[in-house]
Amino acid sequence: MTLNSAIEIHAVNELSLHLKCHHPITPELAQHLANLCKDLAAHYPHTLIDAVPSYNSILLTFDTSKESIFYFKQHVQELIAHYPFLEQEQQQRRILRIPVYYHTDVGPDLRKIAEHSGLSIEDIIQLHCERTYTVYSLGFAPGFAYMGNVDERIALPRLATPRERVAKGSVGIAGKQTGIYPQSLPGGWNIIGQTPCDLFHLDGNVVVCPFSAGCRVRFFAINREEFVDFTDKPFDLENAP
Amino acid sequence: MSLRILKAGPQSLLQDKGRRTCQHLGLCQSGALDTHAYSWANYLLGNDAAAACIEITLGPFIAEFQATTMIALCGADMLAHLNDKEIAMWQSHRVEKGATLTLRPGKSGLRTYLAVKGGFEGTVFYHSRSEVPREKLLPLHIQEKRTVSYTPFDAHSQRITGVPERYIPDYLSPLTLRCYPGYQYSEFSDAARHQFVNQSFRITPRADRMGYRLQGDPIPWEKGGIVSEGIALGSVQIPPDGQPIVLLNDRQTLGGYPKIACVNEMDCSQLAQRRPGQEVNFAFIEIPDKKQSWMLAKNR
Incomplete structure (x- = not known):
C-alpha cells in the first residue's frame, strides 16, 4: 500500500481538514508528513492558516471566507493522490x-x-x-x-x-x-x-x-x-x- | 496617543482574528473568543475586519482616552458609562479626549469587545496582536497603569451606527451547540452518542479561553488513549471521566483524548458568552458546503 492511498481526509468543521494516515508510526512517516506540510504551506500561501503534523496525522486549517472547506478537501485530495512520496529522497536530516x-x-x-x-x-x-x-x-x-x-x-x-x-x-x-x-x-x-x-x-x-x-x-x-x-x-x- | 488602563478586571486582553502559521510550534491560535461580537465592533467603526479590540472578561474595567476617537462596544452588557453617562452596547460612540470609560459586570454574558477607530496597536506575533498570558512570551498590554496606543480620530462629523436588533444575541437564552460528527465519532458506541445529544450539560467553573468543561451524565469511551493529534476549534474532547470539554481558541495544539464532535465556530462564540451554571446541549448537523461569512448571526 502506498502512502497516497493510506491517507484519509475528513472535514472536522467548517475550517479544518483532518488527514489520517493508516500506516505504522515510523521516522520515515514523520519525515513524509513534515515534507507534505511544507509543500502544502507553499501551495496555499494565503489560505492555509495552520498545518499541524502529529505521528500519523495532519490537521489543516484554512481561511474559508472565499471557498468552502469542501473545496479545499477536494483540492488536497487530488494533490495527495499524485504526491510523489516514493520519489522523495529521504534527505539525510541533521x-x-x-x-x-x-x-x-x-x-x-x-x-x-x-x-x-x-x-x-x-x-x-x-x-x-x-x-x-x-x-x-x-x-x-x-x-x-x-x-x-x-x-x-x-x-x-x-x-x-x-x-x-x-x-x-x-x-x-x-x-x-x-x-x-x-x-x-x-x-x-x-x-x-x-x-x-x-x-x-x-x-x-x-x-x-x-x-x-x-x-x-x-x-x-x-x-x-x-x-x-x-x-x-x-x-x-x-x-x- | 493612547488609552490609559486604570482597572483591568480579572482578564482583559488584546484580541483579533488570531494567529496564523504557528500551531506546528506548539503556539496556540488565540483570537477573539466571540467572533460575532468582535466582528460587529469593528464593522460599526469601518475598521479592518482583523483590527485588534480589547476583550474584557467580566470587568470592572476602567480606562481613560487620551485622544478623541470613535469606539464601539459589543458583547456582554457591562453597564457601560462614558464619564457619568450611561451608554448603549452594540453601537458606536464619539469619545472626547480625557473621557473615562467604565464597565462593570452585568446580568448576562461574559465578554465585551471594545473597538477603537483604526484598531489598537499591539505586538504583532504570527500575523496577530492576540495575547496569550499562559505562554508568558510577550508583555501584556492591558494591565493596570499601562497604556495601549491608537491613532487619534476626529469624530465630530461621524455618524453613530448600531447593530440591528435581530443580530444582538440574548446570552440567557437556551443554547444548543450545533456540532459536526468527526474525529473518533464513529468509534463511540451508539449509547455514548445517544447520551451526548439527549441531555443538558451544565457549564462548570472550569471554563476559560482554553476550553469549557461541562458536567452531565458521563459519555462512555471504552477504547483507551488515542495517538495525539491536532485539535480543531470547537473539538469536544471526552477525557476518562466522561465529562465533555469544548476546546476554544487558547486550547493546546495537540490532544490524546477521543473527540466525539466539533462545535461550529458561531456556536463557540455563543458558548464563550455563557457563564458557569448555565446549561447547554448538543445537536449534530452537517458541515455547510459554503464559505464562511463573518456576519455569523445571519445563519442563526
Whole structure:
C-alpha cells in the first residue's frame, strides 16, 4: 500500500481538514508528513492558516471566507493522490545533539526507573543516549517536542499526579516518548535529567527553536561542571562533540 | 496617543482574528473568543475586519482616552458609562479626549469587545496582536497603569451606527451547540452518542479561553488513549471521566483524548458568552458546503 492511498481526509468543521494516515508510526512517516506540510504551506500561501503534523496525522486549517472547506478537501485530495512520496529522497536530516546532566539532583524520577527496571542509573543513561530519536510533533507547550521511541526497558508511564512545576530544560520520559520542557511548566513526565540549553525563546518577535517535526535528536551526558558552564550560553547543537 | 488602563478586571486582553502559521510550534491560535461580537465592533467603526479590540472578561474595567476617537462596544452588557453617562452596547460612540470609560459586570454574558477607530496597536506575533498570558512570551498590554496606543480620530462629523436588533444575541437564552460528527465519532458506541445529544450539560467553573468543561451524565469511551493529534476549534474532547470539554481558541495544539464532535465556530462564540451554571446541549448537523461569512448571526 502506498502512502497516497493510506491517507484519509475528513472535514472536522467548517475550517479544518483532518488527514489520517493508516500506516505504522515510523521516522520515515514523520519525515513524509513534515515534507507534505511544507509543500502544502507553499501551495496555499494565503489560505492555509495552520498545518499541524502529529505521528500519523495532519490537521489543516484554512481561511474559508472565499471557498468552502469542501473545496479545499477536494483540492488536497487530488494533490495527495499524485504526491510523489516514493520519489522523495529521504534527505539525510541533521541530527541535533543535546547535552544532558543526568543526575538524581535534577532527575527526581531516575531512581524510580532504576527500581522499576532493575537497571543501574548508568545503564538508564546509556539506554537513553544510545538511540537516535525522531521528533513526531511539537505541542503541549510552545517548543515542546514529542520524540520517540525510547527503549522499552526505560519506558515508564506518566505520573499519576502531575507535578505543579517542572524546571526548564528537564528531560522526561512518558511511555515510549521522551521530551524536554522548554520552560518551567506543570507536567507529568518522569524526569531523568536536565539540559543547560535554551530550546525555545524569542528573538524580537521571532521564535528560535531547533526542533521541527521529522528532525532527529541524540542526547549525550555531561557532568555537573559542564552543566553549570553551558547554562544559558549559546550552544551549537549541530556540531556538539 | 493612547488609552490609559486604570482597572483591568480579572482578564482583559488584546484580541483579533488570531494567529496564523504557528500551531506546528506548539503556539496556540488565540483570537477573539466571540467572533460575532468582535466582528460587529469593528464593522460599526469601518475598521479592518482583523483590527485588534480589547476583550474584557467580566470587568470592572476602567480606562481613560487620551485622544478623541470613535469606539464601539459589543458583547456582554457591562453597564457601560462614558464619564457619568450611561451608554448603549452594540453601537458606536464619539469619545472626547480625557473621557473615562467604565464597565462593570452585568446580568448576562461574559465578554465585551471594545473597538477603537483604526484598531489598537499591539505586538504583532504570527500575523496577530492576540495575547496569550499562559505562554508568558510577550508583555501584556492591558494591565493596570499601562497604556495601549491608537491613532487619534476626529469624530465630530461621524455618524453613530448600531447593530440591528435581530443580530444582538440574548446570552440567557437556551443554547444548543450545533456540532459536526468527526474525529473518533464513529468509534463511540451508539449509547455514548445517544447520551451526548439527549441531555443538558451544565457549564462548570472550569471554563476559560482554553476550553469549557461541562458536567452531565458521563459519555462512555471504552477504547483507551488515542495517538495525539491536532485539535480543531470547537473539538469536544471526552477525557476518562466522561465529562465533555469544548476546546476554544487558547486550547493546546495537540490532544490524546477521543473527540466525539466539533462545535461550529458561531456556536463557540455563543458558548464563550455563557457563564458557569448555565446549561447547554448538543445537536449534530452537517458541515455547510459554503464559505464562511463573518456576519455569523445571519445563519442563526
